[in-house]
Amino acid sequence: NYAVGIDIGGTKTALGLISSDGQVLTKTSLTTDLSLQPSDMVDKIAEAAFRLLSDEGLQQADLKGMGIGAPGPLNTKLGQIAEPPNLRNWWNFPIIHSFKRHFQVPIVLENDATAAALAEKWTGAAKAADHFIYITISTGIGAGIYSHGRLITGATGNAGDIGHMVIDPSRGLCNCGQRGCFEFIASGTAIAREASSLLGRRVTSKEVFELALSGQDPVMERLVNRVFGYIGTGCVTLINTFDPELLVIGGGVSQVGAPLFEAIRDYIKLHALNPSGRNTPVVPAALQQNAGLIGAAALIHTHY
Numbered sequence: 001n002y003a004v005g006i007d008i009g010g011t012k013t014a015l016g017l018i019s020s021d022g023q024v025l026t027k028t029s030l031t032t033d034l035s036l037q038p039s040d041m042v043d044k045i046a047e048a049a050f051r052l053l054s055d056e057g058l059q060q061a062d063l064k065g066m067g068i069g070a071p072g073p074l075n076t077k078l079g080q081i082a083e084p085p086n087l088r089n090w091w092n093f094p095i096i097h098s099f100k101r102h103f104q105v106p107i108v109l110e111n112d113a114t115a116a117a118l119a120e121k122w123t124g125a126a127k128a129a130d131h132f133i134y135i136t137i138s139t140g141i142g143a144g145i146y147s148h149g150r151l152i153t154g155a156t157g158n159a160g161d162i163g164h165m166v167i168d169p170s171r172g173l174c175n176c177g178q179r180g181c182f183e184f185i186a187s188g189t190a191i192a193r194e195a196s197s198l199l200g201r202r203v204t205s206k207e208v209f210e211l212a213l214s215g216q217d218p219v220m221e222r223l224v225n226r227v228f229g230y231i232g233t234g235c236v237t238l239i240n241t242f243d244p245e246l247l248v249i250g251g252g253v254s255q256v257g258a259p260l261f262e263a264i265r266d267y268i269k270l271h272a273l274n275p276s277g278r279n280t281p282v283v284p285a286a287l288q289q290n291a292g293l294i295g296a297a298a299l300i301h302t303h304y
C-alpha cells in the first residue's frame, strides 16, 4: 500500500515510494531541466517512478495514488501550475492531466510548503499539534498552515504564501512589485545578495552566518541581527493571526540552528500580543530534505 510522492523544485525534482506509515521505501531525484517542455519532464519523472516501482517488485496496481508538491502560485482546483517565478516555462501547465497519461491512480497537487507542513504533522515535529505553522526559509520563504486539525489550503491551494508578506517597505523593491517582502529581505537568497553587496565579493548565506556568529565581522553581525528581527516579525504576525500552539522552521537557513531559534523565541517573547503566544514553542523541522516527498505522499495517505 504505497503512494508515489513527488516534490518538484526549481533545480531538482525528488520522488519516492512512501508506505502508509510514512516510511520512505525508496527514492531518487532528477534535475528539473528547464530547457525541456514540462510534458517531457513529466515523462522523465514518470519513467523514474516506474523504475522505483519495478526495483521494488511493485507495479502501478500496488499504488494508492500519487501526490505532487510544487512551488506556487499554482491552481489546485484546476490541477495546474500557475505562475511560479522559478518554473517559467511551466506556467499554466496542466500537471495532473499530464501525469494521468502515465498513471491511472488518484493524483493530488498541493503547494510544496503546504505538503511539507503535512509531512511534519504526519511523521515529523508537529505530530501532537492541532494548530501549527510550518515555515521554510530557503531560496524563498513559504509556509504551510495547519489549524483546527486540518490544513488551510485556500480556494486554489495558495494559502500560506508568506514570502510576499511585507515586513519592511524601506528595504527595496521585490519582483512582485511590492516593497520589503519577507523573502526579499530574509531568505537565503536575500541574505547572500545583501552581504555580497556590503562586502564587495560574492558570499553564500552560510558564510554570512559563519562570519557573523564567530564575532569576526561586525558588519555581518549587524546584517544577521537585522534578518533575525525580520524573521521574528514574520513569526509574530503569524502567531497573532493564527494563534498556533507551535512553529516548525525548516529550509536551508534553518540549518543555522540554535542562534536563529533563540533569536526568534526572544523576539516572540517580547512582541507577540497574546500572553500565551509569547511562549509559542519554535522547533526545527524533523524531516528536512525528505519533507517534500513525504508530504506529497501524505496527500494520498492521510485525510487533510
Ligand code: ADP
Binding pocket: 009, 011, 137, 138, 139, 140, 187, 188, 189, 192, 204, 205, 206, 207, 209, 251, 252, 253, 254, 255, 256
Ligand atoms: P531550496 O530552496 O532549493 O529548497 P534549501 O532549502 O537547501 O533549498 O535552501 C537553500 C538556501 O539556504 C540557500 O540560500 C542557501 O544559501 C541557504 N543555506 C543552506 N544551508 C545553509 C546554512 N547551513 N546556513 C545558512 N544558510 C544556508
Ligand code: ZN
Binding pocket: 163, 164, 174, 175, 176, 177, 178, 181, 184
Ligand atoms: Zn514580493
